[in-house]
Amino acid sequence: MQDNRILLNDSEKNRYNRQMIMFDWGEEGQIKLKKATVFIAGAGGLGSSVAIYLASAGVGCIRICDSGKVELSNLNRQILYTDDDIGKKKVLSAAQTLSKINPNIKIVHLFEKIEKGNISKLAGNAQIIIDCLDNFQTRYIVNEYAVNAGRPFIHTGVYGMAGQITFIFSPETPCLECVFPDAPPPEILPVVGTTAGIMGCLEAQETLKYLTGRGTLLKNRLIVLDGDNLTFEELHLEKSPSCKICSSKFN
Amino acid sequence: MQSSEANIKVQIKYLVTIRDRTGRRQEEVSFPLGSVLRDVAEWLNKRYALSLPNREIMAILNGRGWNQFPLKLSTEIKEGDTICLLPPISGG
Numbered sequence: 001m002q003d004n005r006i007l008l009n010d011s012e013k014n015r016y017n018r019q020m021i022m023f024d025w026g027e028e029g030q031i032k033l034k035k036a037t038v039f040i041a042g043a044g045g046l047g048s049s050v051a052i053y054l055a056s057a058g059v060g061c062i063r064i065c066d067s068g069k070v071e072l073s074n075l076n077r078q079i080l081y082t083d084d085d086i087g088k089k090k091v092l093s094a095a096q097t098l099s100k101i102n103p104n105i106k107i108v109h110l111f112e113k114i115e116k117g118n119i120s121k122l123a124g125n126a127q128i129i130i131d132c133l134d135n136f137q138t139r140y141i142v143n144e145y146a147v148n149a150g151r152p153f154i155h156t157g158v159y160g161m162a163g164q165i166t167f168i169f170s171p172e173t174p175c176l177e178c179v180f181p182d183a184p185p186p187e188i189l190p191v192v193g194t195t196a197g198i199m200g201c202l203e204a205q206e207t208l209k210y211l212t213g214r215g216t217l218l219k220n221r222l223i224v225l226d227g228d229n230l231t232f233e234e235l236h237l238e239k240s241p242s243c244k245i246c247s248s249k250f251n
Numbered sequence: 252m253q254s255s256e257a258n259i260k261v262q263i264k265y266l267v268t269i270r271d272r273t274g275r276r277q278e279e280v281s282f283p284l285g286s287v288l289r290d291v292a293e294w295l296n297k298r299y300a301l302s303l304p305n306r307e308i309m310a311i312l313n314g315r316g317w318n319q320f321p322l323k324l325s326t327e328i329k330e331g332d333t334i335c336l337l338p339p340i341s342g343g
């Protein structure tokens with residue numbers, strides 16, 4: 001089997017030891033991560049947190065996409081970047097930092113704006129798509145692609161001290177438009193760095209669970225973080241039989 | 252709403268910043284049998300001035316967006332329905 005051809009060297013066994021000694025993870029789980037490819041849509045506050053943890057955990061190939069350059073006003077939350085990176089392409093700077101964090105993995109940096117016409121090419125052979133975007137218009141493009149391509153899509157958003165997350169895997173779960181059919185007006189939203197950090201960590205953890213096949217994924221549930229009161233509210237989600245994106249898949 | 256035998260009860264949840272406008276996390280509200288989402292919206296607007304339908308408030312009925320129901324605001328509500336209102340948590 002192909003599984004046996006990808007092995008871990010001694011340095012990797014040492015690097016990942018603390019997670020490999022977990023029950024049900026081991027060398028087998030680590031090799032699953034090494035073989036995996038993920039697509040991180042957006043290299044901002046959420047993307048920083050997701051990318052750092054997935055790189056550290058040993059995900060073999062990270063495709064990270066963003067059309068932005070680093071600005072001073074990013075630095076309260078986009079922890080992949082420093083003052084020295086201002087003006088640089090986010091994905092290029094991200095790739096350099098992530099390669100330093102873990103030189104054993106491959107980083108594919110994609111300096112492009114996500115559109116209907118290029119999403120398939122950008123996502124490539126990624127097994128999972130991770131929403132680190134900052135607007136619903138682009139999320140709808142990624143959601144539709146994920147539904148049609150049959151790929152899992154972790155949706156997350158942040159707002160000030162609040163965050164939300166759900167694991168979308170149509171037709172098993174509702175898609176993003178079943179629950180949020182109307183995009184809110186685009187505007188500059190407040191984001192506290194720690195909120196993006198917390199929500200990005202949850203996305204990264206769901207990704208690790210999916211790739212290693214452990215635990216219960218956040219399917220059909222929306223978790224809403226209220227950081228000001230530090231509560232997590234859970235909403236049960238339902239597929240919409242009239243959803244224009246996904247209903248043909250399960251009706 | 253006045254109580255009568257022909258009333259139904261629904262749960263309304265106010266998440267994160269919506270709670271600041273309602274002063275509560277959740278409440279059970281009675282509506283006359285046959286009421287629709289528009290009646291709920293009007294009740295909320297009168298009580299909390301939320302201006303529903305409002306693009307800045309995401310409204311979910313039993314796990315689906317209000318506008319995903321073919322009848323939209325004319326969708327009839329039923330005993331035990333759960334309605335959630337939350338701000339657009341759309342940043343990244």
Ligand SMILES: [Zn+2]
Pocket residue numbers: 174175176177178179240243244245246247
């Ligand atoms: Zn849908």
